[in-house]
Amino acid sequence: MFKVFNIDDIKLTKYLFFTGKGGVGKTSIASATAIGLADKGEKVLLISTDPASNLQDVFGIDLDNKGTIIKEVPNLVVLNLDPEEAAREYKESVMAPYIGKLPETVLNNMEEQLSGSCTVEIAAFNEFSTFITDKDIQRQYDHIIFDTAPTGHTLRMLQLPSAWSDFISESTHGASCLGQLSGLESKKDMYKQAVETLSDGEVTKLILISRAEYSPLKEAERASKELRDLGVNNQVMVINGILDLEEGSKDDDVSNKLYSKQQEALKNIPDYLKDMETYRIPLRSYSMTGVKNIRLMLKENYLETEEGKLKRQDIPNLKELIDDLYISKKRVIFTMGKGGVGKTSLAAVIAVGLSRKGVKVHLATTDPAHHFKFVVNEDLGITLSNIDEKEELNKYKEEVLKKSRETMSEEDIEYIEEDLRSPCTQEIAVFRAFAEIVEKAEEEVVVIDTAPTGHTLLLLDSTESYNKEIQRSKGDIPSSVQNLLPRLRNEDETEVVIVTLPEATPVYEAMRLEKDLKRAGIKNKWWIINSSLFMxxxxxxxxxxxxSSEIQWINKVDEISKGNFVVIPWKSEEIKGEELVNLIK
Known part of the structure; x- marks a missing residue:
């Protein structure tokens, strides 16, 4: 269907940006491209700005932000930037002018606002921009390759320097959620040049990485649209891990089902992507670590003979997890994890398992692309609800402005309008909707697919104090929200089940999620590793x-969870209806 991705057949520009959903293989493909070009005698700089980067595992050496020459690939320099560290420095620089001048509660609020994903995105883009615009670096390398490209959301924020400039210069409050952007003025010209370079097809190519699956392809479509809307049209797509049935084994049931599932996804590729220049990379059997394997990735396959061992053979099953939730009388249960790991279906499985024990269960989601009514049969006796994020945002804005106008001056209203334009507003609006659903835990067990992040929890916690500081808390923070934070922090009532896949990036991202929850004072006991070929x-x-390459990640989760984890076998069909019941027998 598609030509194999071969760097000899493709016009590769000076700047190459690899982007895609977590776990699709963009780090491996970016590394393989870098090694391939370096082997041809090109001078190559490979840079990762992914907070969950596994570049160090790929090359088997410690990396830093200064650049490391790879011994086996003399023409290649690899650089591992840490956007979270950059975000910390950025946060300090933004807050510095206000320390000692604003009340402590306002400073605490600013600090938490600057701990969110927007700040990390901006800090990462700041690093991108330096390497794109630095003339010395341009002269030193033939190709500069970025593992993880800036998102359309980041570019949209930074492509409006005049609007932000006016906004920042007119703002006199200094404590808005848009504090993330208050440090941009001095670098406006550099960012503008970086965005122009990204849009220039003569020097830049953006490579969308996907897999032959519904969710990654939809993510590629979304990313492509966002970037095209901003003038970044120089895109190609690479679909990673396509199974050749001859190589997979026609006599194997799992091979046949995997092949059929991939072919079905490719046949129904989103219309928006159908005309894009697209390449494929065959499914490789070996793990994507070590220069030897990465060098072969774009060339050939081989079968590794070495196989690791599981640290434990008595891995708990889903029934044991559900029994534990039942015996410990948890009232609020979240399934959390990155998109595409299966948390929606697993939330439904947990709800069904508890319902079959006679528990009254309410099941809720914020996933706009997934409705539980297609997953859970009505006769299972579970009530359902869906949180519409856009609807909640509009409702929250209207409510805040209406109440504010009752008691506030025009100047204060301007402040509120400013705050409501911030990225944090949607987080709080959705959080309030969560609070209303979790309040149902007084009467029934609540299972929610996708929980508020630790950042959102801390943001709302600091906002309570902040709101009192500017005297707008009257009726603005419902009792459901005030009760929610203590409830979520009470491990006797609440359980967060972290869902991941047996691969490097999803596990690293899940570890970051666990750290985020701890920061918010929320404990997690159970993990689920979904979609395991090993099982x-x-x-x-x-x-x-x-x-066999999954074993190291299963062992890693075993260690992190102290043995409280479940491994679910890969399945070709979506889990729904009677399948939910079968999974917990």
């Missing part, structure tokens, strides 16, 4: 070898 008992030599 399918496949007989295909290729898939069996591929499955």
């Amino acid at each position: 399918t008992n496949t007989k295909s030599p290729l898939l069996k070898t591929k499955a």
Whole structure:
């Protein structure tokens, strides 16, 4: 269907940006491209700005933000930037002018606002911009490759320097959520040049990485649209991990099902992507670590013979997890994890399992692309609800402005309008909707797919004090929200089940999530590793070898969770209806 991704057949520009949903293989492909170009005698700089970067595992050495020459690839320099560290420095620089001048409660609020994802995005883009615009770096390298490109959301923020400039210069309050942007003025010209370079097809190519699956392809479509809307049209797509049935083994049931599932996804590729220049990379059996394997990734396959061992053989099953939730009488249960790991279906499984024990259960989600009514049959006796984020945002804005106008001056109203334009507003609006659903825990067990992040919890916590400081808390923070924070921090009532996949990036991202929750004072006991080939008992030599690479990540989760984890086998069909029940028998 698509030509194989071969760097000899593609016009590769000076700047190459690899982007895609977590776990699709963008770090491996960016690294393989870098090694391939360096092997041809090109001078290459490979840079990662991914907070969950596994570049160090790929090359098997410690990396820093100064640049490391790879011994086996003399023409390649690898640089691992830490956007979270950059965000910390950025936060300090933004807050510095206000320390000692604003009340402590306002400073605390600013600090938490600057701990969010927007700040990390801006800090990462700041690092991008330096390497794109530095003339010395341009002269030193033939190709500069970025693992993880800026999102359309980041570019949209930074492509409006005049609007932000006017906004920042007119703002006299200094404590808005838009504090993330208050440090941009001095770098406006550099950012403008960086965005122009990104849009220039003569020097830049943006490579969207996906897999032959519904969710990653939809994510690629969304990213492509956002970037095209901002003038970044120089895009190609690479679909990673496509199974060749001959190599997979026609006699193996798992191979046949995986092949059929991938072909179905490719046949129904989003219309928006159909005309894009697209390449494929065959499914490789070996793990994507070490220069040897990465060098081969774009060339050939081989079967590794070495196989690790699980640290424990008696891995708990879903029934044991549900029994534990039932016995410990948890009232609020979240499934949390990055998009595409299966948390929606697993929230439904947990709800069904508790319902079959006679528990009254309410199941809720914020996922706009997934409705539980298609997953859970009505006869299972579970009530359902869906949080519409856009609807909640508009409702929250209207409510805040209406109440503010009752008691506030025009100047204060301007402040509120400023605050409501911030990225944090949607977080708080959705959080309030969560609070209303969790209040149902007084009468029934509440299972929610996708919980507020630790950042959102702390943001709202600091906002309570902040609101009192500017005297707008009257009726603005419902009792459901005031009760929610203590409830979520009470491990006797609440359980967060972290869902991941047996691969490097999803596990690293799940570890960051756990750290975020701890920062908010929320404990987590259970983990679920979903979609494991290792647990399918496949007989295909290729898939069996591929499955063995999962062992290190299963062992890693075993260690983190102190043995409180479940591993779910890979399944070709979406889990719904009677399948939910079968999974917990």
